[in-house]
Amino acid sequence: DAGVIQSPRHEVTEMGQEVTLRCKPISGHDYLFWYRQTMMRGLELLIYFNNNVPIDDSGMPEDRFSAKMPNASFSTLKIQPSEPRDSAVYFCASTTGQGGNQPQHFGDGTRLSIL
Amino acid sequence: GQSLEQPSEVTAVEGAIVQINCTYQTSGFYGLSWYQQHDGGAPTFLSYNALDGLEETGRFSSFLSRSDSYGYLLLQELQMKDSASYFCAVRDGSSYKLIFGSGTRLLVRP
Numbered sequence: 001d002a003g004v005i006q007s008p009r010h011e012v013t014e015m016g017q018e019v020t021l022r023c024k025p026i027s028g029h030d031y032l033f034w035y036r037q038t039m040m041r042g043l044e045l046l047i048y049f050n051n052n053v054p055i056d057d058s059g060m061p062e063d064r065f066s067a068k069m070p071n072a073s074f075s076t077l078k079i080q081p082s083e084p085r086d087s088a089v090y091f092c093a094s095t096t097g098q099g100g101n102q103p104q105h106f107g108d109g110t111r112l113s114i115l
Numbered sequence: 116g117q118s119l120e121q122p123s124e125v126t127a128v129e130g131a132i133v134q135i136n137c138t139y140q141t142s143g144f145y146g147l148s149w150y151q152q153h154d155g156g157a158p159t160f161l162s163y164n165a166l167d168g169l170e171e172t173g174r175f176s177s178f179l180s181r182s183d184s185y186g187y188l189l190l191q192e193l194q195m196k197d198s199a200s201y202f203c204a205v206r207d208g209s210s211y212k213l214i215f216g217s218g219t220r221l222l223v224r225p
Contacts, residue, residue: 043215045213101148101165109157
């Protein structure tokens with residue numbers, strides 16, 4: 001079975017540019033999560049969706065960050081304009097809400113470097 | 116709010132047993148999970164405890180004591196490939212939002 005697919009795997013861009021990260025969750029999963037991981041702050045939840053609807057975006061750092069989920073198989077995280085402090089690994093994860101504990105399945109991440 | 120405490124680093128010898136502890140403070144509790152992350156990789160799910168006691172999955176076991184707000188991950192017969200970071204995580208109330216600890220870096224030496 002295909003896991004969570006993220007693209008691009010690596011992104012290097014200059015400060016001020018728009019960055020778009022993409023995620024395809026596992027088919028049938030109705031929860032999608034965006035995380036950011038840095039050495040200083042660890043693994044932080046940015047936003048999560050249930051059935052394509054944003055449920056909690058309290059972790060989104062500021063208005064420069066936005067996320068969408070236009071359908072059950074695709075989500076984007078956009079940073080505009082980007083800043084050097086946005087450099088991090090961004091993970092997308094998905095899970096199903098059916099049953100008891102359902103583990104989150106993570107994509108391989110996007111390593112973002114803002115110069 | 117929610118907070119989790121775990122040691123930052125643990126070192127052990129190949130073939131040995133190591134225990135990684137996690138204490139948590141939460142406003143609601145819906146289970147303690149453990150994830151493994153190798154350098155440059157993605158977190159992968161290891162185990163989950165909703166009730167007190169020990170859950171065993173091969174060489175890995177996880178324990179929970181809800182009255183003590185405490186859990187641990189036990190790794191037996193350590194192998195070099197077990198060198199990784201291990202994160203405990205709790206669900207935030209009734210939502211599916213996970214709060215992660217800062218991670219424990221395990222180094223397995225020959």
